[in-house]
Amino acid sequence: MQSAGTRFIVVAILVAIAYLAVGMLSRAMAASDTQAVAVWLACGVSFGAWLVSPPGMRAAILAGTVVAAAIWGIAAHALPFGAALAFSAIETASIAIGAWIASHRQQAARPLQAGALLVAGAIVTSVAGATLAVEFWRWLQPEGAIDLSREWRAWAFSTIVGILLVAPVIVGFKGFAVKRSGGMPMKQFGAGAAMFALFLLTTLIVFDRSVHQRFGDVAATLTYLPMPFLLLASMFWGPRGGAVATLVGALLIIWLTAHGGGPFAIREGFPGESVVEVQAYVWVWAVLLLAGRALNEARRTALAKARDWQLRYERTLQANGVASVEFDAVTGAAWWGESAEAVLGAEAAQLRNIRDWLDRVDDADRPLAQAGWEAVSAGHRDMSTDAYDIRLDGRDLHVQARLAPVRGPDGAVERVACLLRLVTPVGAERHA
């Protein structure tokens, strides 16, 4: 067992290493002409790590981020030590604020709510970081050699895109376990892979350097062609695979654009315009895919919850030897609960009308059973309880029937809810 101190150091080191490694990947994808970084993935690492960690580990994540950001400031931006520390403080503080918002009430959050919180947190991190960074640059170079608005835009856009691409991957893989069965089956994976392959193919065509020569003015309209395939791949692969697909797809588009390919790089009104355009493009799609996955997850959760509830209800009835059925008060049409077959047999669950049920009631009891039904369905009584013999599946059963009216807004009986309890199969003592 690791001590708390050791665990703190291990987590901080791991976060720092991941931050620097992913930072270098971001740097490698900088625009070839302006060297503008279109996506800052490193902050997504710290942001995502915060979201999946218990509160006790968050200090370690921040510590790792501070160290890594300071190293990055010195190595990549050639900042002096003090300035690098200030840089790392801005980076870390903005991540902490945004991640705190994104993780706020996360345990109780529904998938859509969690997605919305993630987007909100990413916005706060990027805006806060960009604003503080601009003030930092202003303080560092008071003579104004830097275009501060461009710096603000570069920091904010690259940060938000980085968070929205990386954090969902980290969150998605929380609790991942290798499974013997029950994981994503090969067919589903294959369908997602086919969609992803189509996405890659169309992306390589649309974001190729020769797209303008090949497609002329139509090139700009092809921008959205690959994205439906990425959306489908994301849906097939679920939250984990979908997040990875989004990350890989977005990085591919950013990298191709940064190297002069695709519709965004055809004409530039100002230096680095293509980077801004691709950032907006990726941001929109990242949010859309996040929402799509959240909707999918919300639907799956709702279905599982509903089924769980239904199974529990039917199990309770079945364990007590009770079947439920609802009759239309006017037509007598019957809707049986799932436990009916287990409690009363297959024939009962196939009866489509109250008349079919009454026809099977023992002749001695039938007039009483009929009278009970008529009294309740006509609204003359609020409850009818009777016990009688009924023949189902060739067996004589003794059941206790309890009927109650379900009234509409005008007070008229619309449905008759019925609970049928199997008292006992009719025994020898009843048929001497």
Place this chain on the structure above:
Amino acid sequence: MREPGVFLIHGLGGTQYDLGSMHKRLKNAGFVTHSLTLPGHGTKPEDLVDVRAEDWLEAVRAKYHEIIGQHDVLHLMGMCMGSLLAVETAKRERHAKGKLVVLAPPVYIDGWATPWYRGARSLLYRVPGVPARMKVMEEDPYGIKNEQLRAIVKAKFERGENFHYGWVPLACIREVDRLRAFVMTDLDRIACPTLVVHAREDELTSLRSATYLVEHIGGRKRAGLARMVVLEDSYHMVCVDNDREIVVRNVLEFFDVTAAASLGMGPVDAAMAPAEVLALLETARRLLESGDFAGLYAAGIPDFAWLQPGANRATGVYRGGKGLARLKGWAMGEPPLRFGAFGMPSLNAGVAVLPATLMAGDVLASPGVLALAMRAGKLLEARWFPDDVTLEDRFFGGEPVPEGPSPQEKAFSEAAALSKTLRQAPDNDTLLALYALYKQASIGEVVGERPGIMDVVGRAKYDAWAARKGMTSQAAMQAYVSLVQELRAREEATVS
């Protein structure tokens, strides 16, 4: 002759729970069952890390040698990985003292719910430390198609019950892969008849596994040595899922527990201990010996049926109380019929086959066999199979009597049908009168205990019936018919 035995082997990470009620059902059918807990099982998953496939095989081999001498017939049966062990043991030991049952064998791990990255495991085996540390989880659907059952199993996992490991180390999957490789070779060395049971929708291993075994054990010149049963409504855990009864039935039939089936009676789960089955059989034998058919019916369920073969006046199915009344017409005449010269019974779960002779004084002695089906302490039905049915045709004579009601019974039935068409519900007193008369006519005197004061309706019905005490069935029928006709007439008068 010693009792036949069955050696059952559980699956990976499992216990005998994997085999559902198979032990119990085999015991009920007269088998002695043997089982073992495989190395690394029954404790905690970490204990599986250092277990090798050879350890499992050795444990099974040791148990096999321990019990093989105790039985003239010993069948081998395994579930999931246990089935691979059973196959390999049958192969290595040249098992010929019984049969082999292979349930859901994972010869290929390619079921529909196996994750897409399953092929990467052979790479991970080579990474130092990973096989021992990586956990391979048991997840939904847990091999179970029945959702209610799945929810129960899920809850057992959540409670941490030790009926099945929640995970196994990757190292253990590597050993299963090695075992699969052993199994896939030299299958033609298996000499015993083999039954492979596999679910079409098995989420862990596809039907390809079963096909592979059947083709390699019973292929070409060995055709017929292996056969397959495909289940249509189960996942991997075939002994506990929806088709568990089909599995049990096929296994029992494969083990030649077919005496009942040969007499046209399907297998019956006695739901009784063997001693209770014997006690009930003895009661039936005693009653038949004294010709007490009423007693025999009393020992049966309400719908107990006597099936009398042939083409004579006694031929027919005599079901329930009415059946007994008709049966008495020919069985309790002069001389009365009785059974004697009983032989040794043969028991198969809930069916007993009893050699006997039907006798009528000195006039008739017809040898044959009686098949008695029983369940939960009651007789379900009895079938008589005379060796020479023409002997009884001559004795009883006449033609089979068509079943049907008397004119009065017919009128009673018609009145009952007519009562269903009444458009207006009669008042409560009339409803109770209808109920009481019907019961008195069809059953007789009131039976059972009077319901308590909380059951107002039940108590009123009971009292109404009890008030007709002493009334004959015929009189009650007549009164019932009259009352229904009166209600009908009153209704028609109201309408007109």
